[in-house]
Amino acid sequence: MPDDLRSRDIGDMPAQRALAPRSVAEARGRFFNTGNAFNIVNPPVPDHAFVDEPRRALDEATPTGLIPCDLSSVLGCPFPATSPLVLARYGRIRAGETLTADFVTTGTIAYVILGSGITICGAEQIAWDAGDVFVLPGGMAASHTAETTAVLWLVTNEPQLAFENARAPAFGQAPTDLVHYRAEEIDRQIALLYEVGRNATIAGSALVFSAERQEASRNILPTLTAAMNSLPAGFVQPPHRHNSVAVSLIIRGEGCFSVIDGKRKDWSPWATTITPPVSVHSHHNGGTEQARFLIIQDGGIYYHARAMGFEFVEHPI
Numbered sequence: 001m002p003d004d005l006r007s008r009d010i011g012d013m014p015a016q017r018a019l020a021p022r023s024v025a026e027a028r029g030r031f032f033n034t035g036n037a038f039n040i041v042n043p044p045v046p047d048h049a050f051v052d053e054p055r056r057a058l059d060e061a062t063p064t065g066l067i068p069c070d071l072s073s074v075l076g077c078p079f080p081a082t083s084p085l086v087l088a089r090y091g092r093i094r095a096g097e098t099l100t101a102d103f104v105t106t107g108t109i110a111y112v113i114l115g116s117g118i119t120i121c122g123a124e125q126i127a128w129d130a131g132d133v134f135v136l137p138g139g140m141a142a143s144h145t146a147e148t149t150a151v152l153w154l155v156t157n158e159p160q161l162a163f164e165n166a167r168a169p170a171f172g173q174a175p176t177d178l179v180h181y182r183a184e185e186i187d188r189q190i191a192l193l194y195e196v197g198r199n200a201t202i203a204g205s206a207l208v209f210s211a212e213r214q215e216a217s218r219n220i221l222p223t224l225t226a227a228m229n230s231l232p233a234g235f236v237q238p239p240h241r242h243n244s245v246a247v248s249l250i251i252r253g254e255g256c257f258s259v260i261d262g263k264r265k266d267w268s269p270w271a272t273t274i275t276p277p278v279s280v281h282s283h284h285n286g287g288t289e290q291a292r293f294l295i296i297q298d299g300g301i302y303y304h305a306r307a308m309g310f311e312f313v314e315h316p317i
């Protein structure tokens with residue numbers, strides 16, 4: 001045993017290396033142990049709300065372009081990230097102009113905050129309006145052309161791919177097709193949830209977006225879930241937690257707030273909010289109208305790993 005390791009704890013040991021490596025490949029090896037390998041603490045995911053980004057996206061002076069909700073410096077990620085595995089952006093497109101996006105992602109989830117336009121992706125195209133949701137396959141560029149000045153909310157799993165230095169799927173090989181959910185149909189589906197009603201064991205009245213190819217998993221992409229949550233006036237969605245992070249767009253929510261680990265977070269119009277993984281959170285509508293927020297979670301990963309960890313918390317801290 002080397003002298004500097006005598007009478008010490010394995011938890012105090014620095015990274016060990018091969019004593020006499022015979023190759024560069026051997027020299028690259030590092031050894032840790034049960035005492036020093038599992039105590040790395042990453043910066044926590046904060047309960048942040050992006051409010052300047054939507055303000056800029058909705059400002060008439062802002063040119064056509066993308067505004068990322070980037071917390072990479074806080075998260076210690078060497079790539080743009082809203083949460084460790086999810087990236088949200090606002091895209092502003094002036095009337096008559098085109099925004100082309102070619103993200104390194106398996107798919108993009110879009111919500112139309114403002115305006116109308118056309119998106120062309122591969123051989124397909126859709127015409128969208130405010131309130132629509134659509135999904136674009138990764139591995140191919142999408143061009144968004146605004147008929148009237150438009151603001152889109154665009155969410156991808158680019159950080160997930162960047163984490164592994166992975167590429168986008170080859171052209172035509174994405175795990176999703178182009179899928180379009182029109183505002184009118186979303187309204188009809190939400191109204192249906194209230195018409196049919198729910199029992200007390202169901203967590204709320206959220207409309208979950210899925211598609212032909214993800215029907216078995218109920219997800220929108222293999223690793224991402226998307227839900228339009230609705231809160232009737234005066235309603236409280238009870239405290240709960242899950243291992244997935246939630247990156248949400250506040251669509252309508254006057255008088256609404258969330259409580260995250262005991263802290264009140266007032267909603268701000270068109271903000272992108274982060275509900276940290278494992279945090280105990282509840283949503284409160286103190287207003288007079290039904291509230292709406294679109295929630296993207298990295299829940300597909302946790303469902304697949306059998307580790308979602310959803311639970312109601314009766315006595316939050």
Ligand SMILES: [Fe+2]
Pocket residue numbers: 240241242246281
């Ligand atoms: Fe939640």
